[in-house]
Structure formats: C-alpha cells, structure tokens
Amino acid sequence: MIDLRSDTVTKPSKDMLNQILEAEFGDDEYKEDPTVNSLEEYCANLMGFEAGLFVTSGLMGNQISLLVHTDPGQEVVTTQDSHIKNYEHGAAAFLSRIQFRDVDSHNGVYDLDILSETIKQSKIHKPSIKVLATENTHLATGGSIVPFEHIKNLSNISKSNDMKLHVDGARIWHAILTDPASVKYGEYCDSLTYCFSKGLGAPIGSMLLGDHDFIDEAREFRKKLGGGMRQVGIIASAARYAIENRDRLIEDHHKAEFVFNSIANEDRLFDEVTYKGTNMIFFKFDTEVKAETFRHNLEDKKIVAGFIKKEVIRLVFHKDIENEKLEEIVTAINYSSSPES
Numbered sequence: 520m521i522d523l524r525s526d527t528v529t530k531p532s533k534d535m536l537n538q539i540l541e542a543e544f545g546d547d548e549y550k551e552d553p554t555v556n557s558l559e560e561y562c563a564n565l566m567g568f569e570a571g572l573f574v575t576s577g578l579m580g581n582q583i584s585l586l587v588h589t590d591p592g593q594e595v596v597t598t599q600d601s602h603i604k605n606y607e608h609g610a611a612a613f614l615s616r617i618q619f620r621d622v623d624s625h626n627g628v629y630d631l632d633i634l635s636e637t638i639k640q641s642k643i644h645k646p647s648i649k650v651l652a653t654e655n656t657h658l659a660t661g662g663s664i665v666p667f668e669h670i671k672n673l674s675n676i677s678k679s680n681d682m683k684l685h686v687d688g689a690r691i692w693h694a695i696l697t698d699p700a701s702v703k704y705g706e707y708c709d710s711l712t713y714c715f716s717k718g719l720g721a722p723i724g725s726m727l728l729g730d731h732d733f734i735d736e737a738r739e740f741r742k743k744l745g746g747g748m749r750q751v752g753i754i755a756s757a758a759r760y761a762i763e764n765r766d767r768l769i770e771d772h773h774k775a776e777f778v779f780n781s782i783a784n785e786d787r788l789f790d791e792v793t794y795k796g797t798n799m800i801f802f803k804f805d806t807e808v809k810a811e812t813f814r815h816n817l818e819d820k821k822i823v824a825g826f827i828k829k830e831v832i833r834l835v836f837h838k839d840i841e842n843e844k845l846e847e848i849v850t851a852i853n854y855s856s857s858p859e860s
C-alpha cells in the first residue's frame with residue numbers, strides 16, 4: 520500500500536537509527552541528558568528564541584503554551600478552523616479553561632480589520648483576550664503558507680494589546696524553506712511549537728520555544744501533565760537528525776506539485792482540487808458519497824487517502840513516498856476520480 524493519509528506515517532530511516540545508537544544519555548528531569556540539552560539549544564538558536572523544551576507532541580506544546588499564557592475564563596483568538604481549537608480533544612477547555620474567539624481568515628491569514636475590531640470589543644463587554652494564535656502551515660486549508668509579513672503584523676497587534684502571540688508551527692519548516700529569510704520567529708512570537716514527528720520523519724517529539732521565563736514555567740506544566748522524561752536522548756537524537764536534514768522537505772513539495780499538475784480536471788467526481796505550495800493535495804466533493812467512492816477506488820489501487828472532513832480528502836506527501844511511485848499515484852487518482860470508475 521502507498522500510505523498518503525498523513526506525513527506522520529513516516530518510519531525512522533537507517534541513518535536516523537544509527538544516530539540514536541551513537542547518542543549520549545542522562546536524566547532529562549535533572550536536565551542531565553546532553554543530547555536533549557543540545558537539541559533544545561540548537562533549536563532555540565535556529566529560530567532566534569532564548570530557550571527550548573523537548574515535549575512529546577505538538578498538542579502538548581500548544582496546550583502548555585495556553586496554560587502558561589492564560590488564566591481560566593480568558594480568551595484566545597484563533598481562526599475558525601485551527602488545529603488548537605478543533606482537533607485537540609477539547610484540551611484547552613479541559614486544561615486551561617479558556618474559551619476561543621474565532622476571527623475570519625483566508626488560508627490561515629486573519630482579516631486584520633476584523634481582528635482589531637474583535638480585540639477592541641473585548642475591552643468593553645467580552646472576557647479579556649490574552650493570546651493570539653496562528654498556525655503555519657495552515658492545515659485545514661491544505662497546508663497553506665502564512666506569509667512572514669502577516670506574522671510581523673500579528674506581533675505588532677499582540678504587543679500593542681498586551682497579548683501573547685503563539686504559533687502552532689507543527690509543519691512550520693515547510694513554510695520557512697520556501698522563504699529562508701523568515702526563520703527568526705523568536706523576534707516576533709512569545710511561543711512556538713513544531714513537530715519532529717511529521718514530515719521531518721522522527722518517530723516522536725516536538726520542540727516548544729520561548730524566552731527563559733516561559734520555558735521555566737512550561738517545564739513545570741510538562742511535569743504536571745506527565746511529560747517529564749528521563750534518558751530521552753534516545754528520541755532527541757532522532758529529532759536532531761530530522762531537523763538537521765530539514766531541507767529534504769522540499770522534495771515532498773515537488774512530489775505533491777508533480778502529482779497535482781498531472782491530475783485530470785475535466786468531468787471528475789470532485790468539485791475542486793487544490794495544492795497550496797507545500798506537501799498536501801486536497802480534493803473537495805459536493806457529497807460525502809462521492810468522497811467515499813473516490814477514497815474506496817484509491818484503496819482498490821493500493822493508495823490510502825486521509826479524510827480532513829467528510830467531503831474533503833487529502834493526500835499528504837512525505838519521505839517514504841519514492842519518486843518512482845508518482846506516476847502510479849497519478850494513474851490511480853485519474854482512474855478513481857472518473858465518474859465511470
């Protein structure tokens with residue numbers, strides 16, 4: 520089977536496993552694992568933050584950020600379709616006891632007039648907004664890249680309104696690699712988390728970044744959530760291998776782009792097919808039945824696709840999809856999306 524459900528399905532490579540074998544270990548709860556310490560420092564420097572904290576998942580990085588930045592009853596601004604609000608099992612309500620306030624967005628980019636008006640309103644009748652959250656790349660719209668200029672605008676807005684700017688950067692390196700000058704997020708954001716376990720190809724782990732005070736508090740919350748770890752150089756070394764080889768992600772963009780450009784568009788089961796410049800292709804259908812037919816047809820051709828919603832199917836390209844398979848994938852898509860198939 521060719522598994523295109525997600526970039527989380529990637530398996531550790533031989534080189535990654537060899538790097539694990541050579542790693543040094545210590546007890547990370549005593550801050551004595553040299554591989555973890557070095558990873559945190561390397562990642563903080565890379566993006567211009569003061570410090571880093573190795574956490575188990577993207578969800579943990581996002582939710583610890585909310586725990587540090589907010590008190591119960593406060594609000595967090597997010598796009599209507601964000602991961603932090605919609606796909607984290609209600610963790611923000613459960614842990615931080617905050618509520619989300621949606622602001623209109625297009626491809627993960629806020630309408631700045633509506634955002635400013637929403638913040639103004641909150642000073643009169645609504646609970647106070649403490650965090651402005653953004654997601655890059657933006658999953659729900661197909662892995663869209665949020666331009667760095669927009670991040671700078673959000674930084675200005677959050678600073679002038681006594682708010683914290685948090686970036687859910689689960690797949691941020693896909694965005695940065697298309698604009699290498701946009702790497703110093705630390706100059707603009709209060710916290711950022713990204714995943715080693717998606718396109719970067721590690722089996723587990725995310726990095727949470729911020730200033731020293733933020734990371735000290737985040738470490739406390741990580742412990743409270745059961746995320747304190749011991750000789751985790753074993754996974755930090757895999758994460759180190761993944762981040763040092765991040766340039767490889769561009770190959771996944773090329774794979775997705777090649778397939779997208781080869782898809783037949785006339786007389787198809789889907790209404791729309793989109794590619795937003797990173798590693799995903801989204802197919803939108805006007806009915807759930809058509810989406811399921813397409814997914815089922817693909818499965819007959821040994822391709823596994825993922826659902827993003829009942830009428831939206833995604834194909835995610837990653838390191839374990841070899842270039843030699845791309846023609847086969849195109850043929851399968853064209854067969855599966857034909858109304859006669």
Ligand SMILES: Cc1ncc(COP(=O)(O)O)c(C=O)c1O
Nearest residue numbers: 576577578579602658687689714
């Ligand atoms: C945009 C985004 N944020 C956060 C996460 C959470 O990451 P994890 O699965 O490591 O908890 C994901 C996972 O798919 C994601 O796509």
